[in-house]
Amino acid sequence: MAKAVLGIIGGSGVYDIEMDDARWEAVDSPWGTPSDELRIGEIGGLPVVFLPRHGRGHALSPSDIDYRANIDAMKRAGVTDLVSVSACGSFREELAPGTFVLVDQFIDRTFARPKSFFGKGCVAHVSMAYPVSPGLVDRVAAAAEAEQIPAHRGGTYLAMEGPQFSTLAESHLYRSWNCDVIGMTNMPEAKLAREAELCYATVAMVTDYDSWHPHHGEVDITSIIAVMKRNAENARRLVSRLARDMPHEHEPCPAGTDTALDYAILTAPDARDPALVAKLDAVAGRVLDREG
Numbered sequence: 493m494a495k496a497v498l499g500i501i502g503g504s505g506v507y508d509i510e511m512d513d514a515r516w517e518a519v520d521s522p523w524g525t526p527s528d529e530l531r532i533g534e535i536g537g538l539p540v541v542f543l544p545r546h547g548r549g550h551a552l553s554p555s556d557i558d559y560r561a562n563i564d565a566m567k568r569a570g571v572t573d574l575v576s577v578s579a580c581g582s583f584r585e586e587l588a589p590g591t592f593v594l595v596d597q598f599i600d601r602t603f604a605r606p607k608s609f610f611g612k613g614c615v616a617h618v619s620m621a622y623p624v625s626p627g628l629v630d631r632v633a634a635a636a637e638a639e640q641i642p643a644h645r646g647g648t649y650l651a652m653e654g655p656q657f658s659t660l661a662e663s664h665l666y667r668s669w670n671c672d673v674i675g676m677t678n679m680p681e682a683k684l685a686r687e688a689e690l691c692y693a694t695v696a697m698v699t700d701y702d703s704w705h706p707h708h709g710e711v712d713i714t715s716i717i718a719v720m721k722r723n724a725e726n727a728r729r730l731v732s733r734l735a736r737d738m739p740h741e742h743e744p745c746p747a748g749t750d751t752a753l754d755y756a757i758l759t760a761p762d763a764r765d766p767a768l769v770a771k772l773d774a775v776a777g778r779v780l781d782r783e784g
């Protein structure tokens with residue numbers, strides 16, 4: 493049984509978390525430059541690795557984040573379970589600002605970001621039908637309950653390219669698709685986590701009602717920032733509780749994340765591009781080494 497290492501990707505407003513024996517450490521990735529150094533430490537004896545998604549100081553826009561480098565760096569740091577903490581807009585009256593939505597589905601409308609570790613010279617297709625790991629979501633839900641943070645289990649997250657917020661017509665369209673929340677970052681992050689066989693869960697922290705709500709007017713960044721700061725405090729409490737209550741052995745994922753690559757790679761060994769295979773050492777080493 494593998495040791496559990498909890499990874500946390502902190503979104504807007506969450507640029508650091510409290511840990512014991514913490515240090516910032518640069519991790520090189522063949523995929524590019526991660527958003528920042530990794531903050532590596534422990535909470536309650538559990539190894540924890542934190543990465544601010546937009547970098548400390550929030551220098552990176554959603555389209556500029558190197559999602560592949562971030563996930564690859566997490567994998568290299570030994571992470572087994574990855575929790576994304578993200579600000580989002582809400583499409584539902586009852587998901588009011590301050591609510592934490594434990595997302596279980598995504599619709600990917602991003603278009604200007606590399607979305608896979610695989611490609612020409614090593615083609616793979618992983619399942620994304622169930623993109624989050626239910627066991628990890630259970631743990632996050634229990635932590636939210638223990639900390640008395642309002643949380644809603646389940647929801648569909650619409651990932652838009654941004655950086656501008658949606659038009660009113662788009663906001664109505666996504667509501668008609670039964671989306672629950674909207675953000676700019678969880679795709680391709682969730683897809684890449686699955687390719688890297690990392691259990692993934694998202695805590696989508698509602699900051700606003702996007703633009704559809706008749707009594708709340710259009711989304712604006714000033715009101716978002718005020719709610720974001722309150723949400724960030726709750727996020728830090730949630731993460732701390734999650735880590736303290738998490739088992740130190742990695743729990744196998746009922747959605748099959750731990751073995752996502754078992755039959756996913758279609759390219760025959762002798763048709764593979766050695767340069768791409770070398771870059772896949774962390775993400776797919778488990779299966780490529782076995783074949784190689």
Ligand SMILES: CSC[C@H]1O[C@H](OP(=O)(O)O)[C@H](O)[C@@H]1O
Nearest residue numbers: 503504545554578579675676677
């Ligand atoms: C705070 S306004 C929009 C910004 O916030 C979200 O970022 P993250 O998911 O990293 O918390 C959203 O996706 C946008 O990038």
Ligand SMILES: Nc1ncnc2[nH]cnc12
Nearest residue numbers: 579580581674675676702
């Ligand atoms: N309304 C919204 N749309 C996209 N990303 C967001 N992040 C926070 N609120 C958002």
